[in-house]
Amino acid sequence: MVDENSPELAVRIRDLTKTYRLYDHPRDRLKEAFHPRGKTYHRPFHALKGIDLEIPRGSTTGIIGRNGSGKSTLLQCICGIIPPTAGSVEVKGRIAALLELGAGFNPEFSGRENLYINASILGLTREEVDARLDDILAFADIGEYIDQPVRTYSSGMYVRLAFSIAIHVDPEILIVDEALGVGDIHFQAKCYDRFHRFREQGVTVIFVTHDLNMVTRYCDTGYLLSHGEIVASGNPRTVVAEFRKFETGHGTPGQNAEAAADDGAAHVFDRNPYETRYGNNKVTITGGGIYDKAGEPTQVLHTGDEYRISLEVSFSEAVEDPVFAFTIKDARGTEIAGTNTHFAHVETGSFNAGDRVRVDFSQTVPLNAGEYLLSFGCVDLGGGELVIYDRRHDFIAFQVVSERAVVGIVDLQSAIALKRS
Numbered sequence: 209m210v211d212e213n214s215p216e217l218a219v220r221i222r223d224l225t226k227t228y229r230l231y232d233h234p235r236d237r238l239k240e241a242f243h244p245r246g247k248t249y250h251r252p253f254h255a256l257k258g259i260d261l262e263i264p265r266g267s268t269t270g271i272i273g274r275n276g277s278g279k280s281t282l283l284q285c286i287c288g289i290i291p292p293t294a295g296s297v298e299v300k301g302r303i304a305a306l307l308e309l310g311a312g313f314n315p316e317f318s319g320r321e322n323l324y325i326n327a328s329i330l331g332l333t334r335e336e337v338d339a340r341l342d343d344i345l346a347f348a349d350i351g352e353y354i355d356q357p358v359r360t361y362s363s364g365m366y367v368r369l370a371f372s373i374a375i376h377v378d379p380e381i382l383i384v385d386e387a388l389g390v391g392d393i394h395f396q397a398k399c400y401d402r403f404h405r406f407r408e409q410g411v412t413v414i415f416v417t418h419d420l421n422m423v424t425r426y427c428d429t430g431y432l433l434s435h436g437e438i439v440a441s442g443n444p445r446t447v448v449a450e451f452r453k454f455e456t457g458h459g460t461p462g463q464n465a466e467a468a469a470d471d472g473a474a475h476v477f478d479r480n481p482y483e484t485r486y487g488n489n490k491v492t493i494t495g496g497g498i499y500d501k502a503g504e505p506t507q508v509l510h511t512g513d514e515y516r517i518s519l520e521v522s523f524s525e526a527v528e529d530p531v532f533a534f535t536i537k538d539a540r541g542t543e544i545a546g547t548n549t550h551f552a553h554v555e556t557g558s559f560n561a562g563d564r565v566r567v568d569f570s571q572t573v574p575l576n577a578g579e580y581l582l583s584f585g586c587v588d589l590g591g592g593e594l595v596i597y598d599r600r601h602d603f604i605a606f607q608v609v610s611e612r613a614v615v616g617i618v619d620l621q622s623a624i625a626l627k628r629s
Contacts (some may be wrong), residue, residue, distance in 0.1 A: 214544055217262055217300065218381055218412040224259040224295035225434075227252050255281040257436040259295070263429075265380075266410040268403065270444060272451050273433035279416040282433070283307060283385050286414065301380030301412065304330055306370050315359035319350065319369050322358055327372070330377040340376045347398065348372035354367040368395055382406060384415040400426070420448045420508060421577040421609040429469055448609060449500075452508040454527060464482035474603055476505045477604050478582070482603040491586045491597035494564075496534075498582070498606060509573050511610035511619045516570040518583045521598075523559045530556055530597060532567040533585040535574075537602070544580065544617055550589055576619045577610040 229250035231237055236249035243249075256278045263269050284290045285297050287305045312329065313322045323344060337344075345354060346369040353361065353483050361369075371587045374382065403426055406413055417423065423430050423444045430447030432440040440450040460512050477497040496519035507516060517534050533548030547569065549556055559565065579600040588595035612619060 216264055218260075218265040218267075219263040219300075219414070220298045221259055221286075222260050222296045222298075224254040224256055224282075224285060224297060225254065225293050226278075226285060226290065227254050227293040228481045229253075229424060256285070256292075256438050259436075259438060261431060261438065263412060263414060265301070265412055266407070267428045268407055268413040268426050269429050269431065270427040270447075271414070271416045271433060272418070272420065272423060272432045272447065273350075277433040278436040279433055280307070280385055281436075283414065283416060287383060299381065302331060302378070303381045303383060304374040304377050304379035304488060305383040305385075306367075306374045307383070307385040313358050313366070313370070316357055318356060319348075319358055319365075320362070323369065323373055326373050326376060330373070330379075332377055335354075342433075344372045344376045344388075347376070347594050349395075364395070374588075375406075378413060380530040381412045381414065384413070386416050386418065418545055419453070420439065420607060423448055424510070424609040425611050426612070427575075445609075449504075449506060452506060477506060479603055480602050483603050485599065487596045487598035490523070490527060491596075492522050492524065492619070493519055493532060493584050493586055493598045493600050493603075494522050495520045496582075496584050496600075497604060507604060507606040509575070509606060509608045511575060511608055511612065512572060512621060513578065514570065514572050517571075517582070518566055520566050521564065521586055523563045523565075524561055526558070527588065527597070528558050529588070530559065531585075531587050531589055533587070534569060535583045535585070537581045537583065538617070539579060539581070544575070546583075548585070572617050574606065574621070575608045576614055576617055577608055578609050578617070579605060581605050 226584045231250050240247065240249040259278075259282065261506075271282065273279050279320070281290070283305070284307065285292055286299060287307070288297075288299075289307075297587075308370055312326050314325070317325070322359050323341075324334065324337055327340075327344075328334070332340075348354070348371075350361075350365050350368055353365060358366065358369075371384075374384075400422075403413060413426075415422075428445045429442065430440075430444040431438055432447050432451050440447045446458045476495070496517075497505055498507065498509065499516045499518060501514055506515075519532060519534065520528075529549050531550045533546065533550075535546035538544055549567070582604050583599070584603055585599040586597045587599075588597065610619060614620075614622075
């Protein structure tokens with residue numbers, strides 16, 4: 209348990225390491241166990257390596273990282289499900305955990321039977337479960353299926369029941385591992401509303417997620433794991449930005465993108481392998497992407513911040529006054545925004561074979577949270593006829609995150625005032 213001298217901490221982890229033994233063949237376990245000279249047949253796999261972190265009571269913490277980075281292992285160590293190989297995990301408070309989908313449910317038992325079993329495991333008496341039964345069933349909202357075997361449940365129904373049980377045992381620490389991703393949008397809204405209530409009540413919430421917007425919107429602190437180590441922590445927005453660098457596989461945190469490779473931004477960003485491209489090859493869009501105010505490449509944007517959208521172009525023939533453009537679309541292909549040098553009355557001038565140019569569009573991004581696609585184009589509008597030099601539809605994808613809850617595609621940054629008459 210956490211030292212009473214630090215009552216403000218719900219979780220404290222020191223030098224946590226979790227190592228597994230990996231064997232090439234099942235028989236190698238027996239060989240190693242009974243070898244007279246103690247020969248080793250396994251190779252170690254370090255799922256966690258020297259983790260140090262402190263989670264204050266009443267805070268909301270998000271843990272992100274690629275698959276296999278150690279996120280779920282860390283949560284399981286906090287819950288006491290698996291013991292650490294080295295180091296310590298100190299916890300103060302009753303934990304309710306929603307980890308692997310359906311974990312702890314007996315598929316042959318009904319939802320009601322599993323409800324009582326799971327609630328008792330989490331520390332409630334039968335009388336306490338009886339008193340909260342109506343609330344649990346109302347939140348889960350699975351109707352008559354509560355008396356059917358859970359093997360007949362969909363993944364969404366599993367989550368509804370498991371989450372409802374977890375939040376009704378009066379947890380002091382709620383731990384959630386990616387489970388909410390399978391619920392429908394209405395159920396997710398209820399869960400997020402409950403997160404808000406938990407924060408107001410001083411409940412500590414720790415969750416693993418791939419929803420970066422959830423991290424920036426709900427978390428006080430973020431942690432980024434990579435290969436079993438914490439590589440970034442602190443402000444959720446900063447941690448999300450660092451994660452995107454790791455996810456796209458380029459650079460070290462803090463490396464400035466102005467020193468990109470000769471082939472330009474094509475190597476800096478996580479490109480869409482399914483982009484659509486066509487043109488007459490007189491002009492080639494060699495790369496492009498989005499940069500923040502510090503000149504860092506990013507595919508995670510924050511509503512209301514300033515960014516530079518750049519495309520890099522090379523010329524194989526001489527052209528006059530080419531038009532450079534970008535367009536932003538949503539996943540359904542609806543055009544959300546875009547502009548070009550013609551609309552902006554920018555004369556681009558003459559270019560010769562072998563010339564290269566970078567075109568920068570700078571603006572504040574008003575988009576609401578969501579995922580979008582960025583396209584580039586270079587065309588000729590002279591002579592009254594459209595000539596397409598190069599078009600790259602859906603060149604890269606990017607995500608917008610926001611701490612604000614608004615409706616629609618655009619955040620109007622509304623200011624609200626009440627005046628009583």
